[in-house]
Amino acid sequence: MAERYVSEWLNNQAAGGYVVYDPQTQTYLLPDEHAACLADENSPTYLPGDFQSFTSMVKDEHKVTEAFKSGTGIRWGDHHCDLYEGVERFFKTGYLANLVSDWIPALNGVETKLKSGIKVADIGCGHGASTIIMAKEYPESKFVGFDFHPDSINVARKRAEDAGVENNVKFEVAESTDFPGKDYDFVTVFDALHDMGDPHGASKQIFESIKSDGSWMIVEPFASDKPEENHNPLGRLFYGASTSVCVPCSLATKGPGLGAQAGPAKIEQVVKTGGFTKFRIATKNPFNIVYEVNP
Template sequence: MSELNEAALNELVGRVLGDLGGAVSVPLVRIGDALGLYATLKEIGPAKADELAEAAGCAPRYVREWLAAQAASGYVHHEQGRFSLTPEQSLVFAAPDSPVNLIGAFDTAAAMAENQPKVQAAFKTGRGVAWGDQAGCMFCAVARLFRPGYVNALVQDWLPALDGVVDKLKNGAKVADVGCGHGLSTILMAQAFPASRFTGYDFHPGSIAAATAHVQAHGLTNVHFEVGRAQDFEGRDFDFITCFDCLHDMGDPNGAAAHIRRALKNGGTWMVVEPMAGDTLEENINPVGRLYYSASTMICVPTSLAQETGLALGAQAGEQRLSDVIRSGGFTHVRRAAQTPLNMILEATNLGSPSTTRRTRNLGR
């Protein structure tokens, strides 16, 4: 046994204590969001604890303790007995459309903890945990987690980074959003491009019901949602197909790629949005990789293993592995069109017909 390095031990203990502080903050942050404490503090601050409690309609003793915990975490500002949110804290906790709003991440962490018994059992059996069997409202949490990125980048940055897609959407395109979840990505595109027609597909009926309710609330007439799997959804001759943060969750992503290729018109484009990752573990040993590997263990890998072949790419599959999957479906051109600290945006195209592409690949063998 190697000699104990006390400095390394102290560093590790300090890091773990920091992690535990974050972990026990999860329910407190969610309470603050659910009861409007952050939003109210943003509006009335600086405020004493009793003032915030009265404005938010909460019991003062609980609010006082909650504020103390938030101040100790650095989530709210405390000075001379009054509490407030700095502009930076407001962006993270009290601005739903902020690109750095992270409330959805806390919701996802809570759902992951609730999901532990099912995933723990799957460790012994090797089986999956189906998306519809995930604990709590995992679907709601994940939708909220991805919302800030989609709201702030999808129409503004990601679509313009694709070759000729925005012009097609402006002129009127037929679009499929595969693995649409609660439909936020679909609705954002439909709002931005009223001349185009959008269909959202997801294999989870509950998510399609939620997406349908959302589109009805928005009063949009150029979008609808259907239950459908990525490898056999109905519909053909699409100009543009999208997959947002879901290809790595699929049991048969190769089959999905092939079906999507067949469903596209010649000259059509497939946009694949995936978690940012390098191609090796060493490249992903960083704060983003840490979050994604943990979520992948608790959500993505179990979801994939519960389906068909259960390829289980994982959330940190990396660009090379994802590109290989995309090309397996008959796409000849794959490039990274854009990126954020959390996502990579891949563009896949093929000017040849699917049947011609298959013959060419067979001849090549």
């Protein structure tokens, strides 16, 4: 019986153009370029993680409807669990493709320090994809990932165990405005600053916990300051997710709701309110902007 399901599903995939059907041999083929988008979890073009996160938005539609009416938010932890795994699977592909090869080398002197061994905090780490990639690449450095969502921290700990990096990475539940530790050489925030209820408070906490010669890397979705410049297919995707997830997360604790399309000017204002004086775009690609911030 299971075969009958598979054959019906395969024809559905062929009708959609995802697989190619050969009537001569009556076989179905997944072309390599389709596999890169649909079947290779580590490919930079892998999309099912994104789709998984969007299924959570459909499942949570009633919560968003209520939030629209009341103007209140939805806490990160109150979403369907597909959000957390979907976000991990979606963002991880970009981190695998860019973090070690492009983003860290674009920062002033950080790569050399990471190789020789420094203290790093990854704030709003979720399931720890970024933290674990860095911990694997820079075994001399010590990493701690913080997130206020306990379920995500439990998953991150399991991921670290599976990746065999427990020696130089740990994960702790903590608010971005109140995470422990001092004298960090390097602080990172991946796709999380705009979600926070108090991004200005987080900036202040990072300022107080970082060394005077330390660096803060902020990775945000690509965005311009002017909304009209974000009115394109990518902006459509980011504003959609932001309406259902990012803005409600921030509003849930009476935050500013910066949104996933905040743009450089708003991020700079957050950073400087916290006490930092140096802010620049270190690098960007069509999907992300990477900011470098120093005290």
